[in-house]
Amino acid sequence: MKELLFDDMSKGMKFPDIVYTLTxxxxxxxxEAIDDLNPLYLDDDYADKTPYEGVIVPPISMGIxxxxxxxxxxxxxxxxxxxxxxxxxxxxxxxxxxDDILTVKTIVEDKFEKKGRKFVVLKSEVFNQKxxxxxxxxxTPIWPK
Amino acid sequence: MDRYIDFEELSIGEELTxxxxxxxxxxxxxxxxxxxxxNPIHVDIEFAKKTxxxxxxxxxxxxxxxxxxxxxxxxxxxxxxxxxxxxxxxKIVRPGDLLTTRAKVVDKKEEEGEKIVVCEVxxxxxxxxxxxxxxxxxxxxx
Numbered sequence: 001m002k003e004l005l006f007d008d009m010s011k012g013m014k015f016p017d018i019v020y021t022l023t024x025x026x027x028x029x030x031x032e033a034i035d036d037l038n039p040l041y042l043d044d045d046y047a048d049k050t051p052y053e054g055v056i057v058p059p060i061s062m063g064i065x066x067x068x069x070x071x072x073x074x075x076x077x078x079x080x081x082x083x084x085x086x087x088x089x090x091x092x093x094x095x096x097x098x099d100d101i102l103t104v105k106t107i108v109e110d111k112f113e114k115k116g117r118k119f120v121v122l123k124s125e126v127f128n129q130k131x132x133x134x135x136x137x138x139x140t141p142i143w144p145k
Numbered sequence: 146m147d148r149y150i151d152f153e154e155l156s157i158g159e160e161l162t163x164x165x166x167x168x169x170x171x172x173x174x175x176x177x178x179x180x181x182x183x184n185p186i187h188v189d190i191e192f193a194k195k196t197x198x199x200x201x202x203x204x205x206x207x208x209x210x211x212x213x214x215x216x217x218x219x220x221x222x223x224x225x226x227x228x229x230x231x232x233x234x235x236k237i238v239r240p241g242d243l244l245t246t247r248a249k250v251v252d253k254k255e256e257e258g259e260k261i262v263v264c265e266v267x268x269x270x271x272x273x274x275x276x277x278x279x280x281x282x283x284x285x286x287x
Contacts, residue, residue: 033176060213063206
């Protein structure tokens with residue numbers, strides 16, 4: 001797979017949408033991995049009686065499917081080796097449920113060089129199958145070349 | 146049932162109850178098996194030994210989740226719907242690291258009728274070195 005270089009990206013550039021289904025199987029493994037066994041995420045009987053009216057998924061699970069490499073892969077290219085994650089920002093705006101079909105829309109919000117390092121700001125907005133925006137992430141990797 | 150933080154009772158400088166968790170290779174393997182972001186540095190022990198890290202490291206997103214867990218515990222819906230998080234990863238995490246996640250209230254404000262709490266958040270290892278630093282903001286709506 002060809003590498004995507006810093007110069008290949010421009011401000012405002014759009015990546016192809018990613019569509020991802022968050023299955024119960026993935027969520028269960030994810031919750032064990034992050035060691036968060038909140039019944040609101042796992043127990044239907046418990047969650048049904050809460051104001052959430054059913055099981056939800058932790059919003060930071062965006063990290064499963066909305067990553068720098070998954071976004072780049074949608075273009076049919078990969079990141080050069082040595083990418084460093086400098087900063088990340090998130091806003092959570094909608095409840096995520098098991099089996100939601102999520103669409104990730106990503107643009108290059110900014111790119112700049114500072115102290116000889118190449119920074120790219122990738123803004124990803126995530127929408128569920130009803131068109132509700134469940135969250136936004138801004139990932140700022142340092143691009144190796 | 147769930148008891149969330151009360152805006153009026155919270156004071157600036159207050160520490161929320163920390164979360165303590167141990168990172169293990171088993172948890173890393175499980176995390177990587179779910180994520181759309183395979184990198185041998187997390188799971189291939191022989192490969193990782195030959196890198197400058199000299200061993201496997203945990204994916205940043207895996208322990209960023211601890212901060213989200215702490216905020217969800219104390220703010221509930223005000224985190225799920227309106228949470229904001231800004232983080233920098235400052236040090237690597239290895240299997241066996243014991244991680245403490247902390248949040249300290251640094252601001253309380255009312256904006257457009259919303260009660261908002263701003264926390265300074267950090268995850269530190271057993272040597273009290275920060276591995277993540279940042280800020281988290283939640284609404285008080287419960």
